[in-house]
Amino acid sequence: MKFRSLGLIALLSLNAAYGEAPAPMSVEQRMLTDVRVLASDEYEGRGIGTAGLERAAVYIEKAFREAGLNVTVDNGDAFQEFEVSNGAILEDGNALTLTDALGKTTALTIDKEFRTCSFSEPGTVDAELVFIGYAIETEGYNDFTGIDVKDKAVLLLRRTPKQGDPHAGFDERDAALKTKLSHCYRKGAKAVLIVNDSASFVREKSALTDKFHEAKDKVLATAEKATATTLAEADRPTAITELTAAVAHATQLRGMVTSFEADPLMEFGYGGEKSGDALPTFHIQREAITPLFQTITGQTLAEVEATIDETGQPASRILTGVKVAGKASLRIEKVGVKNVIGVIEGEGPLKDETIVIGAHYDHLGHGGEGSLQPGSREVHNGADDNASGTAGLLELVRRLAARPGKPPRRLVFMAFTGEERGLLGSAHYVKAPLYPLEQTVAMFNLDMIGRMEGNKVTLYGTGTSSFWNDRIDKAADAAGLALAKKPEGFGPSDHSSFYAKKIPVLHIFGGLHPDYHRPSDDVEKINAVGMRQSAEFLEQLIVDTLQAPARPDYIEVKGQASIERAGSRPYFGSIPDFNSDQKGYAIMGVAPGGPADQAGIKAGDVIIQLGEDKIGGLDDFDLALRKFRAGDQADVTVRRDGNDVKLKITLGKPRG
Structure with missing residues (x-):
């Protein structure tokens, strides 16, 4: 009770000292202006490697500077720079040949009959060829049944059978190339040849x-x-x-x-860059493989597709005597990116304690990896994701910087880059912090605050500190928000990087919508009132934290929050390290008390096998995990400090 009274007195005195907040309408107009600029076509969807992302960083730095923040904290400027991969560069020497059962070899012509895929692993292949249909492995349909693809080159069709039939039983995951390639990698294939499906x-x-x-x-x-x-x-x-x-x-x-081309080769760059489970992968024209395929099977590819559609049964088979030889020659390009950081220094006995307020400013550029409109090269403006959160960050900068005097604790405002690639910006900061993490007392994160329905928002991290308890409800009432509270500190945004370092977090999220990760996420659909309410809500909580006589306590919360349904996948309890370049599923942290924690899996481990499946990356791990049910015990092999460690895990119930 005493602690609560102190917080209330501090808040009242602070409001009196700092004066009234700007009029709501002016706030909404100002925040909409920020969104309109950041989500304009000129900013190119703020994709990694685009000039638009650089423009966004400059825009944010200017706003920080004009508000009076210290923007010289990282080697004299506001930019914490680091490198990330930015897709593949095709090099010389790509080749592909097919040899039939009689020993006749045909060399395919690059960019006419075949193309190396940007998500290919560099390397050579010399292996027998098997046809694996659509490379789907799901309940009731399995193209891999009875076919051993280990050490083979695999020929597969894009997408799914029975396209257009809503009752076919296949979903976007089954159609995704990354799912098909993961199946092949986990089963030990040596290379992949992709052909277009005829229905498309x-x-x-x-x-x-x-x-x-x-x-x-x-x-x-x-x-x-x-x-x-x-x-x-x-x-x-x-x-x-x-x-x-x-x-x-x-x-x-x-x-x-x-000029419609019935069988186009994928543009180099379609599908993004390689992941840890990549294999030498080539896209070939149907005409390049059909004669050889028909000689062996007695059917054309189109006839086999029709048979699969009619029977609902796979038609996979070994292409006896057929061999593939080739070379995939490409390299990964690195590009410089930057977090944007501005600081208001504290004053008094708590001045060395830091509060971080953050939002990611990157998005998907022209689509590609991460887009939910496959094949689209339109600008994905990301008005809600996350120009809205960035606008909220800038509004908090202006509000808190306008208050007279220095705050009791240091305020660090941070616009993260690389979130859409896997929390890269926040992960980089916690690995190279400008201020000690042990003195960082709280982190507030804004992601997608522009499309809330009515006044409803979700607040993650409510269980990460007892300090939040009553203050959350009071701040929500004052801002006119209705909260859905999620106690977990781990979730799909940048606050996770800080919670993994045992820092209390709060993450505000306005909810998913049909325009999420699509070109249609535009400024015209933004709820400006909701953005303003979100900023007012967080401002009050930040003020509470600034003025508290003691720092917020840290509480470990079991589990992790998700904005997606877990489906049939059992609960594992691990937090991926997207910033790792190791082959396997790298672990940034584990949920306290969760299955991974109880199994002895630790931060820094890299999972390389789950059950019978090789794990080369997150997609492999996800698909391998879906083979199990809650309560199953599974063998796990992790690479730890250069050694392979075998563990057993008992999987938990799915978390939604």
Whole structure:
């Protein structure tokens, strides 16, 4: 009770000393301006390696500086720089040959009959070829049944059988290339040859034709408008401009329909870069493999696809006597990125204690890895994810920096990069902190605060300190928010990196929506009132933390929060280290008391085998884990300090 009273007195005195907050409407306009700038096409979706991401960093630094923050804390400026991978670069020497059962060898032509995939492992292959259908392994359908792909090259089809049938029993995970490749890696394949499925040709050309017809209709409509006798002369130039644009768009689409390529090779870069479970991987045209395939099987690829659709049964088989030889020659490009950091120094006996307030400012650029609109190269503006959180960060900067005098504790404002690649910016900071982590008393994180429904938000980390208990509800009431409380400190955003270092955290999240990780996440859909409420809510909690006579206590919370459904996957209780470049599933931390913790798995371990499956990365781990049920005991091999350590884990119930 005494502690609670002190906090209330401190808050009241602080509000009196610092004066009133800006008028709500001006706040909403200011925050919307930040979102509009950061989520504009000029900023290129703030993707890694884009000039737009650099522009965003400069914009944030300028806002920090204009608010009066110290922006010289990292070697004289605000930028904490580090390197991340930025996709693959194709090098000379790529080659692929097919040898039939009679010993006849055919060399395929690069960029015409085959292309090395950007997610390929560099290396050579010389192996027998097996056809593995769609490389799907799911309940009720398994392309790998009865086929040993160990040390073989694998030929597989893209996507799934029975496309367009909502009752087919397959989902996006089954269709994903990364899932198919993970299956092959875990089962010991040596290389992968990918061919396009035939169903997509029909669907894609039909969609393109429909767009062309819509464009023609628009030309007719705009022409009628531009030539209407009732149109005011002052409006005619605008109407003619619209007509010119409509004609140009229709002409472009007509050319695309006319030149439609039925079996295109994936652009180099599609699918992103290699992960830990990569194999030499090539995309080949159907015509390059069909004659050889038909000689062995007596069917064309299209006929086999039709058989699978009709029977609902796999048609995998060894292509007896057929061999593949080739070389995948590529390298990973590194690019410099930066966290943006501004500081308000504290004053008094607690001035060396630090409070971190953060939000990630990167997004997906032009799509690719992480996009939920596969194949799209449109700008993914990320207005909600996370221009909204960045705008919230900048609003807190302006509010807290405008208060007279120095705060009792140090405030560190941080815009993280690389979150969409796996919390890379926050992971880098906690490995190279500017201020001691043991003196960092709390971390507040903002991610996707722009699309809340009504006044409802989710607050993660509510159980990470007893300090939050009553203060959370009071702050929510004052800001007009309805909270869904999640006690876990681990979750899918940058606060996880700090909680792994035993720092109390709070993470505010407005919720998922249909535009998440799609080009349609635009500023027009932003809830400015909700952003303002979120900033007001966190401001009050930050003030509470600043003024508290004692730092917030740290509480270990079992489990980790997720914004996705766990589905049938049992609970393991590990936190991935996305910043690791080791082959395997690298562990940043384990949930206290969870299955991994009880099994003896530690931070820094790298899981290289789960059950019978090799683990080369997170995707392999996820798929291998789905083979088990809650309560099962599984063998786990981890690499620890250069040694392989065998452990046993008892898996828990799925966490939603």
